[in-house]
Each structure stands twice: as structure tokens, then as C-alpha cells.
Amino acid sequence: MNFNYTEEQDMLKTMARDFLTDKCPKALVKELEKDEKGYSPELWKEMVELGWMGLIIPEAYGGTGMTFLDLAVVLEEVGRACLPGPYFSTVILGGIPILKYGTEEQKQEYLTKIASGKAIFTFAITEESGDYDAASISVTAKANGGSYTLNGTKLFTPDANVADYMLCAARTGSKAEDITVFIIDSKTLGITVTPLQTMAGDKLCEVIFNNVSVPKENILGEVNKGWEIVTRTVEYAAAAKCCTMIGAMQQSLDMTVDYAKERNQYGKAIGSFQVIQHYCANMSIDVDGTRFSTYKAVWKLSGDMPAAKEVAIAKAWANEAFERVSTLAHQIHGAIGCTIDHDLHYYTRTGKSAALTYGSGDYYREIVASEIGL
Numbered sequence: 001m002n003f004n005y006t007e008e009q010d011m012l013k014t015m016a017r018d019f020l021t022d023k024c025p026k027a028l029v030k031e032l033e034k035d036e037k038g039y040s041p042e043l044w045k046e047m048v049e050l051g052w053m054g055l056i057i058p059e060a061y062g063g064t065g066m067t068f069l070d071l072a073v074v075l076e077e078v079g080r081a082c083l084p085g086p087y088f089s090t091v092i093l094g095g096i097p098i099l100k101y102g103t104e105e106q107k108q109e110y111l112t113k114i115a116s117g118k119a120i121f122t123f124a125i126t127e128e129s130g131d132y133d134a135a136s137i138s139v140t141a142k143a144n145g146g147s148y149t150l151n152g153t154k155l156f157t158p159d160a161n162v163a164d165y166m167l168c169a170a171r172t173g174s175k176a177e178d179i180t181v182f183i184i185d186s187k188t189l190g191i192t193v194t195p196l197q198t199m200a201g202d203k204l205c206e207v208i209f210n211n212v213s214v215p216k217e218n219i220l221g222e223v224n225k226g227w228e229i230v231t232r233t234v235e236y237a238a239a240a241k242c243c244t245m246i247g248a249m250q251q252s253l254d255m256t257v258d259y260a261k262e263r264n265q266y267g268k269a270i271g272s273f274q275v276i277q278h279y280c281a282n283m284s285i286d287v288d289g290t291r292f293s294t295y296k297a298v299w300k301l302s303g304d305m306p307a308a309k310e311v312a313i314a315k316a317w318a319n320e321a322f323e324r325v326s327t328l329a330h331q332i333h334g335a336i337g338c339t340i341d342h343d344l345h346y347y348t349r350t351g352k353s354a355a356l357t358y359g360s361g362d363y364y365r366e367i368v369a370s371e372i373g374l
Contacts, residue, residue: 003292003295009069009070012073012074013074013077016073016078019046019050020081021081023043024083028040028084029084033084036161037162038084038195038202038203040084044087047087051063053116054115055071055091056068056070056091056095057111057114057115058099061111062112062116067302068298068301069302071091071240072239072294072302075088075243075244075247076243076244076250079243079246079247079248080247080250082347084201085159086163086203088240088244089122089158089159090159092236093121093122093123093158093167094120094122094123095111095121097123097167097181097220097233098183099111100232101221101229106183106220110165120163120164120165121163121164122159122166122167123167123169123233124139124166125157125234127155128153128155130356131363134230137170137171138152138171139169139170141182141214142172143172146216148170148213148216148219149211149212149213149214150170150184150190150213150214151209152208153206153208154168155196157205157206157207158205159205160193160203161193161205164187165184166183167182168181168182168184168207169226169230170182172226173224177227178224179224179227180219180222180224180226181219181221181230182219190210190211190212191209191212193206193207199349200349200350234359235308238311238315238359239298239315241315241354241357242314243294244350245322245350245351246287246291246318248351249286249290249325249347249351252283252347253280253283253287255344256333257280279328280328280332282328283324283328286321286322286324286325287321289321290321293313293317296314297314309372312371315361315364316364316368318354319354319355319360319364320361322351322354322355323355326347326348326352
């Protein structure tokens with residue numbers, strides 16, 4: 001594994017940073033937190049024109065056919081900019097499972113819509129417990145002729161308020177892992193979506209299914225075989241979330257180092273004091289530790305290799321490293337870093353939310369323990 005970016009990845013990173021610096025200032029982030037949609041259609045259109053929606057979608061379906069490792073480079077910049085909106089939901093939660101498990105007909109229909117920016121996707125997985133195990137799925141789907149009827153409630157579904165389609169994991173049998181994944185048109189009768197108030201200001205939603213009819217041809221994969229799809233999608237999503245966390249952590253570090261150089265106390269910059277230097281060094285260690293563990297997981301996923309252990313290590317580390325980085329960033333900034341007018345709070349709130357998304361540190365420690373034979 002080579003940790004150096006390729007020339008193409010360097011160009012991708014520079015392009016993404018320049019674009020987001022120009023098009024996604026914190027004034028826009030603040031505005032979109034209060035917006036019902038939570039994203040800018042104008043910015044979405046420009047991202048489509050850059051090819052971001054179809055980055056990892058094959059050319060046969062309107063994409064550019066790049067790798068998950070290439071996408072990770074963009075996701076890091078997305079985290080650095082605190083980009084609001086359904087980009088992550090559409091590309092990661094919608095695009096990847098359809099790309100990996102969809103029929104040719106499903107790929108032609110849905111991946112082309114994703115690549116062209118004509119459809120927003122999400123994946124309704126978690127329920128009341130917030131857990132990521134098959135036993136936690138209680139939404140039911142019962143066969144009814146040529147269709148299935150779904151009933152139940154999903155929680156914390158990202159961007160469901162603006163999604164054109166949502167994937168949904170539902171119980172179709174009596175065994176714990178008898179789960180089936182459905183592709184559902186969000187306009188289908190019986191679906192109620194309610195945005196929830198969140199610390200990060202993102203659009204997590206409650207989705208209620210009340211006798212929602214879904215045709216059998218909208219099953220992704222096979223009946224009762226959907227838990228593999230959920231598990232693999234969560235692996236990709238956790239690794240991708242780590243990428244956005246790296247970007248946010250790096251920005252917190254960069255802001256803090258700049259502040260330590262500029263802020264004077266006792267006649268000298270506070271960055272000249274050993275304690276501040278050590279604080280910043282600890283932040284840098286945590287950022288790079290997250291980056292190296294994450295890119296190892298991303299590299300394995302990009303090669304379609306088993307990566308449960310690597311993803312678990314990366315996410316467990318990132319969850320707690322982000323907390324440490326945020327705490328030290330606020331401590332060094334002092335009072336100014338605790339004001340709503342300072343940008344630091346965007347990254348702190350992002351970190352708090354990300355640490356709970358796709359599994360806590362303890363959840364991933366259990367996976368690591370299992371992977372090493374315990």
C-alpha cells in the first residue's frame with residue numbers, strides 16, 4: 001500500500017479544496033442548517049458538473065469509473081468544508097449498494113440517475129435502538145402477490161426529507177438475519193418523513209412506513225439475503241465517514257496552529273510555550289493516526305477485499321481521536337473558540353455526530369475482538 005497520492009488524486013484534492021473554499025463558505029453552511037432542504041440545489045448542480053456524483057460509477061452508467069480510494073480524497077475535503085447536503089447519502093448509501101448488488105436493470109435505472117444528479121438517495125437502516133445488528137431490524141415486509149407491504153419506523157435516516165429514493169432494510173422472515181433490502185420511491189403512498197433536531201444541524205429523519213407497497217422487482221439482491229448488503233454498506237459508510245472526519249480534524253488542527261502562532265501572551269506567541277506545542281503535537285498525532293488507519297481500510301475496500309477489522313480499527317480510533325482533537329482545539333483557543341461566531345464549533349459538532357454514526361467505539365471494539373479470534 002502506497003500512502004502517496006497519485007498525480008490524479010493530487011489534482012482531485014486541489015480541485016475539491018478550491019471549489020469548496022469558494023462555493024461553500026461557513027456563511028452558506030450556517031444558512032443551510034436552517035433551511036428545510038438542508039442543501040443548495042445550485043451547489044448540487046455544480047458538483048454534478050464536476051462529476052462528483054458519478055465519481056465511482058462506471059462509465060457505462062454515466063460515471064467516470066474512478067475508485068473508492070479516489071472518492072476518499074474528495075470526502076476528506078467535504079469534511080474540511082463541512083459541506084451540507086445529501087452528497088454522502090446519495091453516493092455512499094445509495095450508489096455503492098446498488099453498484100455492488102443491483103441487477104443490470106437496477107444499475108441502468110438508478111446509477112444513471114445518481115451520476116447525472118437527477119436523483120437523491122439514502123438508506124434507512126437504524127431503528128429505535130440505533131444498533132447495527134440484524135436483530136435490531138423490526139420494520140416488516142410481507143409478500144402480497146407481486147409486491148411487498150412494509151410497516152414500521154426507521155430513525156436517523158440521513159436526508160430522507162429530500163430523497164427521491166430510499167433503500168430500506170426490512171424483516172422478511174423469522175430468523176434474525178432474514179433481512180431484505182428494498183429500493184423505494186419516496187413518493188410512494190404511506191411514507192411519512194419527519195426531520196429530527198440534531199446537534200450537527202444535519203438532516204436526520206424519522207421515516208414511518210404505513211402499508212407501503214413495493215414491487216418485487218425493487219428488491220436489491222435476494223429475499224432474506226439483505227443483511228450482507230447492510231453490513232457491507234455500513235463498512236463503506238463507516239470508512240467514508242472517517243474520511244470526512246479526517247478533513248474536519250485537520251482543519252481544526254490547522255486553525256489551532258495558526259491561532260497559536262498569532263495569539264500573544266506574556267509578550268510572545270502562545271505557540272512558543274511547550275505545553276501548547278505538546279497539545280498541538282498530540283492533535284497532529286491523532287489526525288495522522290486516523291488518516292493512516294482510515295486509508296488502510298479504504299485501500300482494502302477499494303480493492304474489494306475483506307476489511308471488517310480495518311474499518312473497525314479506523315472508526316474506533318477516529319471516534320475518540322476527534323474528541324481529543326476538539327477538546328484541545330477549544331482549550332488552546334480559549335473563550336473565542338467557544339463562541340458561535342467562531343468556525344471551530346462546526347467541526348466540534350461534526351465530530352460529536354460522526355462518533356455516533358455507523359457505530360460507536362465500543363461497537364467496533366467488539367468487531368476487532370471477533371476478528372482477532374476472541
